[in-house]
Amino acid sequence: MKRIIGFITDKRVLTIIGLIALSVLIWLGGPFVHFGEDNVAPLGSVVARLVAIIVLFGLWGLTALLGQWKNKQRTAKLLNEVQGLDAGNDDGAQTNQSGEEVAILQKRFTDALTVLKKTKFQHKGGSKALYDLPWYIVIGPPGSGKTTALVNSGLEFPLSDQLGKGAIGGIGGTRNCDWWFTNEAVILDTAGRYTTQDSHKVVDSKAWQGFLDLLIKHRKRRPINGAIIAISIQDILTQTSDERLYHARTIRSRIDELVEHLGINFPIYVTFTKCDLVAGFSEFFEEFGLEQREQVWGMTFPLPDEGKPQAFDNKLFEYKYSELLSRLQPQVLDRVQRERDPQRRALIYNFPNQFETMRSPIEDFLTQTFGLNRFQTQPLLRGVYFSSGTQEGTPIDRMMSSVASNFGLPSEAVRLTPGQGKAFFINRLFTNVIFPEAEMVGSNRQYELLLKWMRRGAFGALAFLFVVSIGVWTTAYSRNQTYLEQVSEHLDRYKDFEVNISENNHDLRLVIPALQELKRASEIYEQENLPWLVGLGLHDSRVEIAAKKTYLEKLQTLLLPRIDWRFQQYLMAAKSTDPRLHESLLAYLMLGDSDRFDPAVVKDWLLSDWENQFRGQDEVQQVLTTHLDMLLLNPLEPLALNKQALDRGRAELRKVPVAAMIYNRIKSDPTFSREVDLRGLLGDSTRTVFANKKNSTLFSMPFMFTKEGYKAVDLSKDSPVIKEMFSDRWILGGEATAVYNNNELGKITERIRGHYMAEYIDRWGRFLNGMSVNAFSDLQQSRRILALLADPVYSPILAVLKVTSENTELSPKIPAVKLKNKKAGAIASFFSGDDSTGEGGVFKQTPVDKHFRELNLLSAAATGAPTRISGTLLSLRNVQAYLDEIILAPDITEAAYNAAKGRMLAGGGDVIKQLRIDASSLPSSVQRWLFTVADETWRLVLLNAKSHVNNEWKSQVYRKYVSALSNRYPLYRNAVDELAVFDFAEFFKPEGSHDRFVQKFIAPFVEVDDAWAVKRLDGRGLAIAPESIDQMRRAVRIKNMLFATNPTTPSFSFKMKPYRMDSSVRKFELSFGDQRLRYTHGPKISKNMNWPGDGGTNVRMTFEDLNDSIKRVTYDGPWALLRLLDESTISQTRRSNVYHVTFSTLGRKATWQVTARSVNNPFQSQSISRYRCPEAL
Template sequence: MNRVVSFLTDRRFLSILGLIALAILIWFGGPYVHFGENNVAPLGSVVARLVAIIILLAIWGLNNFRVQYQNRQRTTRLLQEVQGLEDDAPVESTDHSQEELQTLQKRFADAMSILRRTHFQQGRNKDAKALYQLPWYIIIGPPGSGKTTALVNSGLQFPLADQMGMGSVQGVGGTRNCDWWFTNEAVLLDTAGRYTTQDSHKVADSKAWTGFLDLLLKHRKRRPINGAIIAISIQDLLTQTADERTYHARTIRARIDELVEKLGINFPIYVMFTKCDLLAGFSEFFDELTLEQREQVWGMTFPLPDDAHKGYAFDEQLFEQKYADLLNRLHMRVLDQVQREHDPKTRSSAVNFPNQFESIKGAMSNFLKQTFAPNRFQEQPFLRGIYFSSGTQQGTPIDRMMSSVASGFGLPPSAVQTPPGQGKSFFIHRLFKNIVFPEAELVGANRQYELMLKWARWGAYAAFAVIFIVSVVVWVAAYSRNQAYLDQVAQHYQRYQELVTLIQQHQGDLRNILPALQELRRASEVFDQESLPWLAGLGLHDARVENEAKAAYQRELSRLLLPRITNRVASALQKSSYKDPNLHNTLLVYLMFGDPAKINNSAVKDWMLADWENLYRGQTEVQATLQQHLDALLAAGFEPVKLNQRALAKSRSELKRVPVAKRIYNRIKNEPQYRAKVDLRGLLGDSTSTVFANKHNRHLFSMPFFFTKQGYQSVDLSEDSDTIRSMFADRWIMGEEDESVYNDNEIGKISQQIKNLYLAEYTDRWRQFLNGMKVNNFGNLEQSRRILALLADPVYSPLLAVLKVTAENTRLTPQLPAAAASKTGALSRFLGGDEASKGAGLFKGNRVDKHFRELNLLSRETDGSSRIARSLSNMRNVQDYVNNIILAPDSTEAAFNAAKARLLASGDDVIKALRIEASSLPDPVRRWYLSVADQTWRAVLGNAKAYLNAQWKNQVYRTFVSDLQGRFPVYKNAVDELAIFDFAEYFKPEGVHDTFMQTYVTPFVDIESWRIKTLNGRGLYLSPEAIDSMKKAEQIKDMLFKVNPSSPGFHFKMKPYRMDASVRRFQLSYGGQRMLYTHGPKISQEVSWPGDGSTSVRMSFEDLNDSIKRVNYDGPWAFFRLLQDSPVSATRRSNVYRITFSTLGRKSVWEVTAKSSNNPFKTNAIAQYRCPETL
């Protein structure tokens, strides 16, 4: 089964399998691959496919040859460079250094010729590998540590042994040179002991070691080595002192750190304790093992760290645990040894071996801790495992137990007899075969080189993946797109067939044909791939379908659209009269449909777009769709349309009623170059739209080029003008064939008429432009300040810009210099009479100049400044006026004081000055000045109103809420009563309300008539609710505070009028006053409120049966509560009233005479008073 799996996963088998798959794909899939617009299939024929397969086989064979050749070249280059490195290595002055390098060079040269031709076979079913492809391991250890012996007795296969002999490439005994062991599985570098310790020839050893590391790093950049085997002799561990072991541990650690730092990798380290046979009892204990048992691994392998790059520190606890496991296994075999061995001495040695093995644990642990101790300045070595071996049984075993006892008694150590027999290898073979070699990829790669390879590899993978994915996606997308396009064309055409049947033949509304035309247009545009045109040739693109779709669209445009738009123009002709300024253009467009050779696409589109904009107003989508179809129709061309001769005759007849000059003028005006809009905003500046708003015209800041000075200068309206002459040449439009109808004299007259029409409309256009501009509304003082700052700017004022642009475009006749003007005046005086008038006429300008002369004089500089520049000083005064208000600590108070001062005519009135200045300026500047003055005044009043509201709220409304609200008598149903003092403080003269009125209101409101005072048509307007509240407060003040301005009160007379017959006696007393009536004489009595200050009212009815009914009212407003419960009726006299006092059906009517018509009996002003929160 393993052979089958190996065969199926073999690279050569997979390569051939892939080759066969590609050949099958070419043979069967090739005919389906099409390219280009004509769907060419390059692999459609049998010959083409056979050639493609042969080319594929050739490429495969050449690639295999390339790989083999490349491998041979790499091996050759590696060996040559290694030898060259040895030759070029710098030599120190010592003989030892030169000797070492020459020795290495000789060994490389001897093996070179064989290694160039050798491929190493790792297994029966595995590919042979070149030298550089094998894993490489370095074995280091102190001199005599048994490295070479372990390799010699490892049982590994050395392919070079047959050609060179084992002795030529391997050392036996204490060799000090580096031996290269080439096995089928790996390359093992057995370094001389001096390379590790560097104690015999320090300079030579150090240089040879450095050269050796450079050699490894140069030729194996990614993984210079796959691991390191540290060989430590048990003999050294047993016989050396603690200081010597520490020295060797530090030295080996230094070599390991040097390797890690020099090679840039962290490799697995396998510690192999050799010469274990020198441990007493080893040979006796393991003597009975078979060859297979002796090849097994004896030692401990540590778990892999999470990151091999970070290494694996020596874990003493884990070491002791695994060492204890080894000891347990040894102790488990002791009983078998006792039973099997009959020789007492041999049995004693075998039984004692576990104890011997246990005795070296401490020294071994200390050695490993010192070798692999963590160091924050260097990377932690990657300790993979600790193993025990014996290459051959030579030397005298050491009995740790007896030596310890002998030393305790002061006796010399006893020698252990060397066991007889030939040497065997123990625990080496599988250590290499099953542990070290399979973990060749465990080494961390050279980080810099690996990073470079990683990015290169991933870049290649990504590029290949992108190319592959893009290729597949492009092909699939191209095929899918073309299939989808065909489906879309079919769908659009099917929908078109459904929609076209719904179109009525004589239906004139273009919207009815749009759905059908849209479907055909979409069908014709399906294959338009302007964004990715190269995709069209990758799939099964069929140009015939695309061409037919476009042709069908063009046919339907001519069948559906062309007759309808032609009829639309003919209908417009029939409806037009000579008064239509566009009649000539309409006739021209109609004639073009009858003679496509004379068609002007721009003229046709302009006419149709204007018509559709009027016909389908607001339907922008319909207009845009119609324009697309019209563009397609005009671009493709069409056959001449049969014209309606009756419509032609009528329109020509109507057009002849229009004066020739008017017709020609309309045509010139509607020329595209003259109709183009000129954006005046660029000339006026962006701030102009901040100051001025559009009053009527939505195209406020644009003007047709025809009505600008450049347009005026570019158009030639003289009788010799090519423009006018060309208009006469187009008389075919009118059906006139005789070109001699107009002579030069008539053409001259027509030319002058055209000029007059032009100047008249020129004047009207600029008048409309100026009249359409109004100053933007000031929402508040801040906006007022911003707009005033712009207007008052002496350089960049939008007002100056408007006047400058206007002057530049309406001052059409060049102005004479001052000197020339004075000479002209002198000449006029000299000539006198008519001659003087003629001379003056040379410079008086045309109609446009005259109309705008007064306005343009504003911007004309005299004595270094212009009239408008001087006038702007008034605008700057208003700007300062507004700035002072805004910058005041309280801008609303400042605005209030300013408004108050202006209404009272105190101080300088800059707004009035601006209005006076406006009266001396021509329109529209006068109107703009007045607007600025009016809006500034309105903004000031707005801020003043805000201040007035704030003071009202703080001074009046807050007092009303805290003292009066919810209390009787202001609220007639309230239980709580208002204190007389609070009432007086609020309503009395110079009280809260009256003080506010005198301070803040009287400057703006006429208290007598309660009318708002206005200035320039504006005032500080108060709400009707506020005016009514103030009226009520004034009425209460006049009613209750005439007698005593500081305290409320009023006087009146009371006289009995009648009383029920069942009542014997009625008595009313309050404030120390008593009114009594017993059906006797009706005597008038002077009464006052509040009297002597008593806070109660007593009313009683005594019946004839002596029963008494009493009613009492308490509180400072007790009398008003009595009045509220007692009906009051007016009499013929304005100040006389009748009050009916009653209780339980008993009544007593009294006649009250007030001192004034404004009294509590007539009006309920107190209960009706309410204080609004704002004015």
Template sequence: EVARLRERVRAALRRLRKGRRRGYLYEQPWYVLIGPPGSGKTTALLSSGLNFPADQLDGETTPVGGVGGTRLCDWWFADEAVLIDTAGRYTTQDSDKAVDRAGWEGFLDLLRRTRKRQPINGAVVVVSLTDIAVADPGARAAHARTVRRRVTELSDRLRLRVPVYMVFSKADQLAGFNEYFDDLDAEGRGQVWGMTFPVAGGVDAFTPEYRLLLDRLDDGLYERLQAERAPDRRALLGGFPLQLASLQEPLADFLGQAFGGTRLDPAPFLRGVYITSATQAGTPIDRLTGMLARSFGVDQKRAPSLKPVAGRSYFLKRMLGEVILGEALLVSTSSRRTRRMRLLRIGALGTIAAATLVVSVGLWRAEATNRVAVERADEAIAGFRQQLAGVSLDQVSDDDLPSIVPLLDTARALPREPAGRLSDLFGLSQAEKLEAVERGIYHRALERILLPRLIWRLEQQMRGQIDNPDFLYQATRIYLMLGGAGPLDPALVRDWMALDWQARFPGVLNQQMREHLAAHLDALLADPLPAVTLDGTLVETARASFSRVSLAARVYGRIRPEASAAAVPGWNPAAELGSAGAQLFTRISGKPLTEGIPGFYTAAGFQTVLLPRLAGAAKAVADESWVLGRTDAVPTDEAALRTLERDVVALYAADFQAQWDSMLGDLALAPFADRPSAIQALYVLSSPQSPMRDLLVSIAQQLTVMPAPPPAGGSDAAAEQQRKALAAMIGAATPDNAMPAVDALDRHFRPLKDFVGDGDAAPIAGVTRLINTLQQELAQLGPDAANVPAALQGSGDPVQLLLAESQRQPAPVSRWLQQIAASGQSMIGSSVRHAAATAFSGADGPGQLCKAVVTRRFPFSPSASEDAPLDDFARLFGPDGLFDSYFQAQIRPFVDTSGAVWRLQPVGGVTPPVSQATLAQFQRAAAIRDAFFPAGGNQPQIRFDLAPASAADGSGPATLTLGGTIIATTGDQARQASLTWPGADGMNPARISFDQAVADSGLGQTLGGAPVDGSLGGGSIGASGPWALFRLLQQGRLSPSGRQEEFVLTFRSGASQASFTLRAGSSRNPFARDLLKGFQCPVLQ
């Protein structure tokens, strides 16, 4: 398929190239026509009015598919454009999907390779209007999606934003089309019937534009009806606007799905929508009568006299010739090729211009440049001498380097003519002579301006550090070098000065000045330095000071800063911890984990730097005897040499120990952010690949500067060979005897190395197991655990064991274990608090029910009008009720209930989950339980005796009614009653009635918020509901009688009074006013 397409393209190019000039590919615009089979693409081209060659119209070159359709693609070469009519199966891809898809994509690839800069100028999508009119919504949507895919593939494959022109063909198939437009002449039939959208617009503008088309039809309908005389044609003509209006919704739906856009799928570049008719053939579709026929079951038929007459095309000529071809430049151009061509053109023009310019001015510049160079050099040297006039060159008494940098920069910047210039071709160059003069001026400026100030600075430093032998030694060494009294070491001088300038002139603002000074110093040291008179007295004083430094210290000081020491890789915690472990550790000082121990103070530094360089460093110190002013004899006998080496190693060991002690004291575990992060961190720390183990093993290896001797009878040949090699480095028969400082170092770090050990029996293995135990305990203490306190007895063990273990282990392990234990303890406490709060407010906790029962309910709120339901009261406060169950499960382990006031106590080092104030509410809830549920049942039960008081107490005639029980203060019913609340009737209602009025007041009264009936002392006091007894008691006065569990209950109404004796059945009784009143639900957070 692709091969045949390629042959078609070649044939088309051969025809296009015939008689054309270069650039023939882009002389005419190229357009692609796509659409399903039978949509009328080829017919539309033939009816478009474009000027095609006669051989094409006669079918000699490209077959015209007016009858059989287009098989691959037909190339139509008009004077105005090249139009490529593609096969309809490329659009639908429903005959052989794989072949059709390959052909379509191959066709697009051929276009992109053939016409690289601009493969096409636009695409015309042709769809038959009848396909839209007769299709159901599902078929229409499928058709739209197919068009959308082809248009998207076209843009993506060609890498262009291609304007798309949507053409609905075969409009003559709509009933009334031919009759409505039958009066148009050739000019009228060539006009455009459709809409062209703005460049930034799109399919959203279709509906209003389409309505304008319908309005135009309606505007011309009256005139057409007047002109038409045939009744049948008038009927079709009059219904045509309605026929077209019925297509508005299907067309809008089709266009929306084919050309609509979203944020993720941008809309194609839809330029316009047009309606055409190329030839009139077939039977028109009457959508209106068709819908009516389908609705009423009538067979739709068409009279022969109403059939259209074929032969004329409508609305094609100007649409193709003027609208579509007129916008050939609207398509974008391939940005890559355009950019490449633009760069090539600019480069070619630039090259030509440059060559022309060079040839034009070469000879003139040869002489002029040389003359200008000499003049510029004279001016620059004169300017430098003028600038030099204000600078002291004889006696220097300052080190004001910033003031001399501009002068030295001027000297260095004296113009130098580069070699190989154009003037050299003519033998006129004076560059070498000018350069020699300028170089000499610059070097003399360095010797007379820079060098004296460097020496003066060193003298001031030596005087200021006269009591610092180490500093004084190096300063004197540099001082003598710059004065020509010793061999020059340029690298040492540069390093010294760079450090001094960094300290004196710090920061980014001075960086440029430091760089300029370094460049001038390099130029000064590049040539031999002149002899300078130095301060002999200062030198002798300095020598007397640093001569007190031992030979071992000088040897050690020689080895330490050498480059070989810096070449040893340093040790840092981050490299040993890995990415996961680095998240678990930090440094107390705030330094990063990547900053560690210098390589010199590692086992490798000891073995590969210090030991091998002992002898060489001693000789180098002897070679620097010129600094001391005398010849220092390095010991040559074996005993003295061994002593010197041991002294040097002792100095090293002291620094080694200080470095590692500082590092170990600075390493700490990073704080755990929360319980999940603590669980994860402890899991990593206790895993077989524990970063803590790897870190400590690495530290132990670095602290073992000498391999341990093999055990008796052992055969560790590699370790023994390494020990012998190290011993040979320092000439010792046994390293243990030669380096007692190493033994002391080993003893200092032995506890840590023993802790790491080797194998599962090492102490570190037990510690990781303890950490793992704590991790498992924390993992079990989930935030929604139902019984967190029950696990505290087990969770406290690993914490306490870790604390105990921390006392036995060396630093920094002891500190880490203490931190883990403290964090674990804190996390357990946090989990306990969270679990307690969650359980309290959960479905099985008392929180929600407590709010419903207690808040604004009697008896907890005395003035409340609503009563607390007894069943909810029992479920909340009863034995094994919500309060009781929650307290026993979550809080009881933390409470000491032995005293009158309950007290909180920690469990396993974990603080209680509630406050003392909250605990008081739970104690009060327990008191309510004991008072209302003395028998332990699931319903409240209060036993008490009630009897009338004697008349001596001032009691008048009254009757007390408690449900079905009546107690009177006089008469036959003046008796003692044994009662149980709530009983069978709930003691509801509860009322006391006074028999007669004795008061002298004529006003009604209230007592405790309850109504008082009667105005002269008579009347009643009462209440109803499940808590009627307690409401009635609240309206009376209950006072102790002086006997245990006995109270005097007094009621007043005006001047009337009645008293009763109430004897509680238990010492734990609810008649104390503060037991229920004001009770508040505990708050847990």
């Protein structure tokens, strides 16, 4: 089963299976793969598929040959560089050798390298180059039996015929080792003195490390596959503990050097050689046949967990050593029975015991060699093995030596056994244990990490490429299928819409749905973000071409006729006053003349027409524009123009003055119509101060209406624009091409100049009127704006005036001289619009100069004299200082209040008023800006003043109201709690809380009379809410009502006279304090009453019936009378101070006529309870 699995998993077998699978895929799936827009199937034919399969196998074979060639090159390069080491390292080696010996060794090594470069070794996985074979290093002290073990190992040495059976001696960097070449591996048998480095230490180490560097260079992943440590058992058994310790540390040092230098952690196989020197070994195993002698005798340790270094495990060693010992003991009896020599029998019998005594020194040696060292990489001890290459020397009897030592007897040497020349336990150690584990070696960490990430990247890239390829192919096919379905759907919908299109219906909106479907169908393939994906699917370009062709054809049969009809309709209805008439006729004529056809002219007219025709239907305009672009993108056949529409349009156009047509043509020129950004000229501070009104063109001006544009406009008789306009008059018909004489051209240019000057004035007038000062947000911002405006150099007002003057002072300022020559006269005529010069020879001013003269004079001044605007800037600085006093005060709102109060009382005699006075004499634009500044400043002062008033109101009035009066009777009629009369008086009395506040804070800003009107100055006053004024008015009425006679205590007087009483009531009596009223249906007599009375404030009302039944109602408290009035019915008579008050209880009523001293009295409905103190004014 293993052989079958091994055969199937063999790399070559898997490669063949993969090639066959790909061939089947090519053969079966090739015809279904299509590429490109023409659906080409490159593998559709049998021949193509056969060629593809042959190419596939050819590439595989070529790759294999290339790999073999590379390996051969690597081997040759490695051996050449090994040989090259000789030049720098053989000098020291030759010191102990004769010249002849060195020459022989050099020639033998060179011949060996020549053979090795050409040799293929027969490995179980196939023939391999030297580079591909595993490489092992054998290290050990001198005389440890390394070479003997290799010679007697029974391994196959394929180069024995050419190079001899012995090892190849190294030279140069490898002079300290012998080379052994087997079919399974390359073995480097190092000299013992390399291990101990007890001679020429520096030279030996440097040369050897040079060779190791070559291995690292050419075998980056695994410079070696393992190391074999050969230790003579004789040394272990005969050395003292200190000698063994030194020996172990020396070997550990060599191992650490290899691990550190090579950068890998390789498996280490410890082989104790010369085991035949153990007493009884040769006698015990001499009957073993060849197969038994080739078996492995030793122990193999389990591999440690990855990433976890493991020191030598003594317990595991003891356990496995005991297992080896237990395998020997059962064989003792059988071997002793067959042996006849008594001495040999004794040796055989004692051999297990001899082996047992070896445990301790061996364990001690391994512990010292492979103990854990946290400063070094822990070596990977793979196993411990015992072997014998040949049987010679004096055996060691540790048992007899120990007994002799204990009893002080001389030790007796074991007799010498003649050499047998047999190898024990070596062959399979190499073939079954060491060589099969060639891949176990850890790779060079840095190089392996690089390879690891490269492999990951390559595998990831391949996986990604595979997934993406499948995804792309699937997506491409799916998309193309979807596109075909979408094209079909759009064409079906187009047919549905086309049915509803009538030739007599010229509405463009009617054809939009049908054209949209054709457009979408033609754009299906254009929506592909990655067009190359289409080529991977089954894309058929014929569908796309047909869809686009149909769309273009329908544009000419559906859209173009309706555009033609729209031109005809427009021209038939156009009037001579229509500014678009000229462009309309020109665009229509171009549709019928391919030589003069200009798509931009036609498009511009249609876009303008659609904007008017479909106003508010932005989507319709956008869709029509898209179809128009596609229509004009392709050549159009000239239309058969409607003669009637042409004649009608030409007739109307002939009515348009030539000057107007030429001026409109000049205005539409892109050179003159481009917008000039004035922001750079005005500066950032101007944009900070000024804002534009709605629909104004602030900070932007067409180039034609700047001074540079004025200079660039050529309105002379020879102007190219005028000539071109006359040349374009072919659109009017034959007779319209008549030539004008100079006199007629002069009149035309004068009219054109008139249009230009009028619009020039209008443009700059709109610019100035569009400028408005931004509203001030707070005092700090207003101060900053005032500082900007008042700046004598960088004021935004100066910037606006400067830009305006630079572009509205069109006449050149030339000293007054007589201009007698014709050339000077022509220049004067051009700039002034007049053929004559003014008095003194100075150019006459243009209408623009005259219109803006007053404005431009503001910033103009004679040498050394101040400008007119400088006085205004001074007024602005005064207003700024006025605000500074407020802002820098400890309490800004209080300072603003005092300033507002002072301005109100003074009637406006201050810096704000002065600014308004200065502004009133300035041009309207500047006047408006300054009025805004003054108004905004006054508004903010009042706003802050009100804030102060509100703060004082809360502290002086509202808080007292909340704490003493709120939710108490009589201010709240339904309240249970009654407010104290003292608190009421302190709030409402003259000089009380409310009255003091009104006199101090309200009276300067409000007419405190019956009207209670807010005082206004410059159109503004303290913004007190009408509701707050109503409440203050009520508080004043309460003061006048209850404190008219006594300024400290609320009181009022009135007369009462019986008016009517129920007949069932015999007597009615009303008393409060010591005052009493009584009525018994007798004479009606008036009586004066006062509240509060002298005898108290409690009120008692009594009804006595005819049946002597008495009903009494009593009211207690200081406000008892007011409670009685609130529960009674009060009606006003024709006299404003006379009331009928009806007292009632349990159906009994008595009406009294009450006459108050004033119309302002408590008998008015809710005269007191309607007062509510506002939280803020």
